[in-house]
Structure formats: structure tokens, C-alpha cells
Amino acid sequence: MNKKIYIETYGCQMNVVDSEVIFSIMRKEGYERTTVMEDADIILANTCSVRDNAEQRIWGRIEVFRKMKESNPGVIVGIVGCMAERLKEELTKTGKVDLVAGPDTYRTIPDMIKEITPGNPAINVLLSREETYADIVPVRTDKNGVSAFISIMRGCNNVCSYCVVPYTRGAERSRDPETILSEAREVFSRGYKEITLLGQNVDSYLWTDGQRQVDFPDLLESVALIDPSLRVRFATNHPKDISDKLIQTMARHDNICDHIHLPVQSGSDRMLEKMRRRYTREWYLDRVRKIREILPGCGITTDVIAGFCSETEEDHQATLSLFKEVAFDYAYMFCYSERPGTIAARHYPDDVPQEVKTRRLNEIIELQNQLSLESNRSDIGKTFEVLVEGPSKRNPEELCGRTGSDKMCVFPGLGHKAGDYVQVRIADCTSATLLGTIVE
Ligand code: SAH
Ligand code: SF4
Ligand code: F3S
Numbered sequence: 001m002n003k004k005i006y007i008e009t010y011g012c013q014m015n016v017v018d019s020e021v022i023f024s025i026m027r028k029e030g031y032e033r034t035t036v037m038e039d040a041d042i043i044l045a046n047t048c049s050v051r052d053n054a055e056q057r058i059w060g061r062i063e064v065f066r067k068m069k070e071s072n073p074g075v076i077v078g079i080v081g082c083m084a085e086r087l088k089e090e091l092t093k094t095g096k097v098d099l100v101a102g103p104d105t106y107r108t109i110p111d112m113i114k115e116i117t118p119g120n121p122a123i124n125v126l127l128s129r130e131e132t133y134a135d136i137v138p139v140r141t142d143k144n145g146v147s148a149f150i151s152i153m154r155g156c157n158n159v160c161s162y163c164v165v166p167y168t169r170g171a172e173r174s175r176d177p178e179t180i181l182s183e184a185r186e187v188f189s190r191g192y193k194e195i196t197l198l199g200q201n202v203d204s205y206l207w208t209d210g211q212r213q214v215d216f217p218d219l220l221e222s223v224a225l226i227d228p229s230l231r232v233r234f235a236t237n238h239p240k241d242i243s244d245k246l247i248q249t250m251a252r253h254d255n256i257c258d259h260i261h262l263p264v265q266s267g268s269d270r271m272l273e274k275m276r277r278r279y280t281r282e283w284y285l286d287r288v289r290k291i292r293e294i295l296p297g298c299g300i301t302t303d304v305i306a307g308f309c310s311e312t313e314e315d316h317q318a319t320l321s322l323f324k325e326v327a328f329d330y331a332y333m334f335c336y337s338e339r340p341g342t343i344a345a346r347h348y349p350d351d352v353p354q355e356v357k358t359r360r361l362n363e364i365i366e367l368q369n370q371l372s373l374e375s376n377r378s379d380i381g382k383t384f385e386v387l388v389e390g391p392s393k394r395n396p397e398e399l400c401g402r403t404g405s406d407k408m409c410v411f412p413g414l415g416h417k418a419g420d421y422v423q424v425r426i427a428d429c430t431s432a433t434l435l436g437t438i439v440e
Pocket of ligand 2: 156
């Protein structure tokens with residue numbers, strides 16, 4: 001019987017793809033994927049370090065795995081991904097894990113497993129300047145068979161002062177576009193209808209082989225040209241780098257979804273400078289104006305951090321006013337969490353009290369809920385093309401799917417199924433969802 005591997009994935013979408021890469025590597029070694037932890041011979045947690053609470057969750061899981069091991073001592077427990085890279089030997093020293101593998105070492109996991117003996121964990125946390133897992137076809141783990149994620153680059157060369165990612169993921173490197181295109185063609189031929197291209201900063205994607213140079217808009221266009229019935233999305237853009245060429249490329253292709261995730265982090269120039277984001281509020285607003293001019297109706301979403309080092313009430317008000325000015329469709333909102341080793345941790349005191357961070361975060365959340373509701377209300381009466389993802393979570397009698405602008409829609413199915421494109425006329429909404437009916 002084949003040995004079984006189970007992986008829990010935390011953190012961003014890139015980790016989801018990385019787990020699929022690990023499944024693929026392990027399948028070649030004869031391992032089978034299981035979704036039942038108790039059946040597994042190997043248990044891995046693919047981890048995130050971006051905020052302290054992400055790591056606290058993993059420490060909780062490590063205790064659960066340790067208890068599992070008491071009843072099944074042969075099982076191998078491994079920590080992989082960003083927290084493995086950040087904590088290194090700190091994890092092996094606990095005596096609770098058998099394997100610690102950083103994000104660029106997944107090809108060595110099979111050999112590492114062979115090295116493990118009781119009391120002697122295996123560890124590899126080397127970062128690479130080249131590894132992109134370009135030749136590895138991930139084992140898809142999505143449930144609907146409709147949307148696939150493809151990693152187009154790894155690492156990050158920005159040094160946002162609060163962020164741990166450059167330390168856990170290493171230097172930025174772009175993946176060979178031919179391997180991206182062949183993976184995209186392959187998933188399309190298997191019935192997938194939507195591809196999301198992933199990178200920490202897709203705008204800095206650049207591939208050269210001496211003669212040819214491929215930038216992100218070129219790559220995006222090639223993927224869009226695979227087939228007009230294939231939707232293409234991407235994330236994440238960086239406000240300092242997003243180009244007019246990208247926006248124009250989006251405008252030329254109907255199947256490139258009109259949605260841009262453009263993390264702003266703060267509305268205050270003083271904070272942006274301290275965060276080392278390398279743009280100003282005015283620059284950000286100008287990028288938004290450009291997107292709206294060329295792509296009217298484009299969904300714009302963002303990330304924001306409340307309570308970064310020395311943030312004053314005035315800085316916070318600047319974030320609120322920027323939110324009002326842009327009227328984001330959706331936002332991911334966080335309290336600042338100091339990450340050891342980052343520029344901010346080394347140079348700036350984490351001096352905004354937790355209750356102030358929480359209060360400011362709540363003010364942003366409250367404002368954004370209202371903005372999301374207004375944005376959704378303005379869609380009432382409009383008709384959108386929606387790609388059906390499957391039954392709605394709340395009401396399995398109904399279907400759900402997204403608009404090009406990335407809004408979730410729920411509607412009665414009328415015999416349609418996952419993977420179908422339908423025209424949905426919006427009749428009602430909440431702050432999170434559009435509600436409508438299919439019009440033929
Ligand atoms: N590459 C992307 C985002 C990567 S991390 C970008 O540049 O925007 C995802 C989000 O987590 C960030 O946009 C930021 O809002 C948040 N984040 C990163 N580090 C954080 C920290 N130390 N505390 C709180 N939030 C953080
Ligand atoms: Fe972190 Fe900044 Fe890189 Fe995004 S661009 S991953 S926030 S360092
Ligand atoms: Fe987390 Fe690493 Fe992604 S820190 S957000 S899993 S790149």
C-alpha cells in the first residue's frame with residue numbers, strides 16, 4: 001500500500017500552490033495524498049509568518065500533532081514554508097517536529113525523510129536565487145475544478161519595513177514564461193475556466209533569455225490568448241510599479257478580469273515613507289484615477305495596516321479619508337504585528353498600544369463595510385457575466401460565482417453547473433454578496 005501524505009496549508013494563496021508542488025514531488029516518490037490526518041504517514045503544516053497570530057496558530061497545531069504522535073509514533077511531522085524558514089533550528093530544538101523545510105527546499109523533502117531517525121530531525125532552510133519549481137506540475141487541490149492558481153515568480157525584492165516575506169521567501173525570481181504557458185494550457189484543456197497568476201509583486205515579473213524579454217503585461221496577454229473562454233486574473237500588484245501598459249493590456253482583452261488588488265497599507269505619507277513603500281498618497285490616488293479612466297467598472301481592492309510604528313490619530317484619519325476617496329470594493333485589514341528581524345522591528349518601537357490599534361482597525365472595518373455595501377448597491381439593476389463556481393455555501397439550492405470585478409454573486413441555478421458562464425442580473429445585495437437571477 002502507498003504511504004500517505006497530509007498537508008495543512010496556512011497563509012497566502014502561494015502557499016496553496018506550494019502545497020500542490022509538494023504533493024507532486026511526493027507523488028513521484030510513491031506517496032498518495034490524503035485529506036484525513038489520522039490516515040497519514042507524513043503530516044506537514046505549510047506555514048505563514050506574516051503576523052504573529054499566524055504563527056501562534058501553528059504552535060497550537062504543533063501540540064495537536066505531538067499528541068497524534070503519542071498514539072502513532074511512526075508518523076513524521078514536518079513544518080514547511082515561511083515559519084520553517086524564519087525559525088529554523090528553533091523548531092527542531094522543540095523535539096516536537098521531525099522535519100523543517102524552507103520554501104526553496106521542497107525538492108529535497110524525499111531525501112530529508114530518508115535521513116530522519118528518532119531524535120534526529122532533518123532540516124533544510126537554504127534559500128535559492130533560482131528555484132521556481134518551473135518544471136513541476138502541481139497536483140491541483142481545489143474543490144471545484146474551475147479556478148486554478150499558477151505561481152509565476154517567487155520571493156520579493158522590496159523591503160517594506162514591516163514585512164517578513166523577503167526574509168522567508170528570499171530574493172525575487174521570475175519563472176520561465178514557456179513553463180507558465182504550458183501549465184496554463186494544460187489546466188485549460190482539463191476544463192478549468194479561470195487562472196490566477198500569482199506573485200508578491202507581479203508588476204516586477206521579468207524574464208530574459210538573452211534575446212527575448214517578457215514583462216508581466218506580455219505574459220498576461222499570452223495567457224489571455226490561450227482561449228477567449230479562459231478568464232485570467234492576477235495578484236498582487238504594487239502601487240509603485242503598476243504600469244499603464246498593464247492597464248492597457250487589461251483593456252484590450254475581455255477575458256482579463258477587471259480587478260486589481262492594490263495594497264495601499266496606509267493613507268499617510270509619513271507612514272508610507274516609514275513603511276518603505278516608495279510611493280505617496282498622491283501617487284496611489286493617481287494610479288487609481290488611471291485605472292478608472294481606462295477600465296471603468298474595474299474592481300479595486302486593497303490591504304491596510306492599522307497602528308504601524310508611531311502612527312498618530314492624524315495618520316489614521318488620513319487612511320480613513322483615503323478609503324473614502326477611493327471607495328474600495330473590498331479590503332483585507334490588519335493590526336500591525338511586529339516581526340522579528342524586519343527593518344521596523346530593528347529601528348522603530350512598536351509603540352501604538354494594542355487597544356488603539358484595535359480601535360483604529362475597527363474604524364477602518366466599519367467604514368469599509370459601508371463602502372462595500374455602497375459599491376454593491378450601485379450594481380443593483382446591472383447584468384454581469386459570472387463564472388459558476390458551485391453551490392452557494394449558505395443555500396445549496398442556489399449557485400455562486402464571481403463577476404469579473406471579483407464580487408461574489410448568488411443566484412438560483414436553473415440547471416447550470418460549475419464552470420458555466422451565466423449572465424446574472426443583480427436584484428439585491430449585502431455588503432459581501434450580490435444577489436440576482438440568471439437572464440438568458
Ligand atoms: N506582496 C503583497 C502582500 C504580502 S503580505 C504586497 O506587497 O502588498 C499581505 C499583507 O499582509 C500585506 O499587504 C500587509 O497588509 C499585511 N502585512 C504584512 N506584514 C504585516 C505585519 N507585520 N503586520 C500586519 N500586517 C502585515
Ligand atoms: Fe512584503 Fe512589501 Fe514584498 Fe509585499 S512588496 S511581500 S509587503 S516586502
Ligand atoms: Fe505568509 Fe509566507 Fe505567504 S509569510 S503570506 S505564507 S509568503
